[in-house]
Amino acid sequence: MxxxxxxxxxxxxxxxxxxxxxxxxxxxxxxxxxxxxxxxxxxxxxxxxxxxxxxxxxxxxxxxxxxxxxxxxxxxxxxxxxxxxxxxxxxxxxxxxxxxxxxxxxxxxxxxxxxxxxxxxxxxxxxxxxxxxLPVDLPEREARRYSATGEIDEGAAPFERPLIERLTSRAYRDIAFRRKVREAYDYRCAISGLRLRNGGGRPEVQAAHIRPVEHRGSDSVRNGLALSGTLHWMFDRGLLSVAEDWTVLVSRNKVPGEVVDRLILPGGKLWRPKDERDWPHPENLRWHRENVFGQRLLDGPTPWN
Known part of the structure; x- marks a missing residue:
């Protein structure tokens, strides 16, 4: 090889x-x-x-x-x-x-x-x-970014993980994916358009895989969406998806109208990164529409109940 x-x-x-x-x-x-x-x-x-x-x-x-x-x-x-x-x-x-x-x-x-x-x-x-x-201390850099002092404890020094082990570590890859997706979307939710931060300056937006890793999805930014916690939950459960023309699709028999009005960007279109190379890949969105949207049963309470 x-x-x-x-x-x-x-x-x-x-x-x-x-x-x-x-x-x-x-x-x-x-x-x-x-x-x-x-x-x-x-x-x-x-x-x-x-x-x-x-x-x-x-x-x-x-x-x-x-x-x-x-x-x-x-x-x-x-x-x-x-x-x-x-x-x-x-x-x-x-x-x-x-x-x-x-x-x-x-x-x-x-x-x-x-x-x-x-x-x-x-x-x-x-x-x-x-x-x-892809620095070995990427997890520590992410932890340090939003700490009050900009520092981390001595005991949290980066573990010198071998390179290939790092490339195959799900924990490391999740951090790398999250950093790239949130940065691409300027820390703004792609569906609500909101750019929220908590009291410590930490972005509230999360990084969602469009096609999950367990279903052969990649950690490419083009397989990611920056979403608020509630919208991430809804997207993963098939209550939301995205059409070919970037319209946000809603499973309206499961999502109350007032929730839609409060959570989705006026105009109903997905907010996309400035760099077109980071836009969601159409094939990933198609996979989500065909395999997730409207096909999951909801168990337990929903975020709006």
Missing amino acids: VKLVLLHKAGSIYEDEPDRVYDFPRAYLKAVREAVGDWVVYYEPVKAGPRGYFAVAKIAQVIPKPRVEGRFLALIEAGSFLPFDHEVPRLVGGRAWEAGLMTQTGQVKKGGAQQLAVRRLPEAEFAAIVGAG
Whole structure:
């Protein structure tokens, strides 16, 4: 097995969706096949934007692309995709993270290697890039962000969890997902439009998976919605969903009209992130409409009772 860098840009003409599939030509088939079962890092080409390295995922399988000669699809292992907490710049101190992008005289190579859509990535360079984008102390940073002093107890020092163990830890991934989704939505509820904080400045909004992880949903921001606690509860129980035109759907035989009037943004449309790359993926919303909306029985009291 081998680790790779995969170039990806939003709006690509190819069928790329980083948390699901990577579309590539035959020229890279050998390298991608070698990476099956191993991890890859996504990288935004210079001409596509400023992000640099922005996410990590694991390749599960490689198949020929149906009805397209000479192209192949790398299928991403369900639940493995994780966006970096912050994008890792291409250069640090004038040097590239990848030794293969540097000349023997210490200059960054122009064109050529930088333009390869697939690049092999040594273990040490993979660890350095992912460690920069997903720091080991991410849980402590999140706890410190809203503490009164901005500090945490000495006893809560970060546990030096090995990199791959960190990438597969549900607790760590939940924190990373929550940070990215709430930031993308500017800490505003996508359904009510409200941006509330408690007395300590902590955002009240939560991060909801559209397609749950246990049903092959990913930790991509495009599989997330920032929702208040009540609306998160309602969304998970199929009382709410989102139509193709971003209209908020309501199971009106289960939700009183006065609740709808109080909780949903006037106009009834979903509030979306400023960056279109973070908008909910239509396929995730379709899955929720077809598999959750209106299909759950309510047991026990509801938030409005």
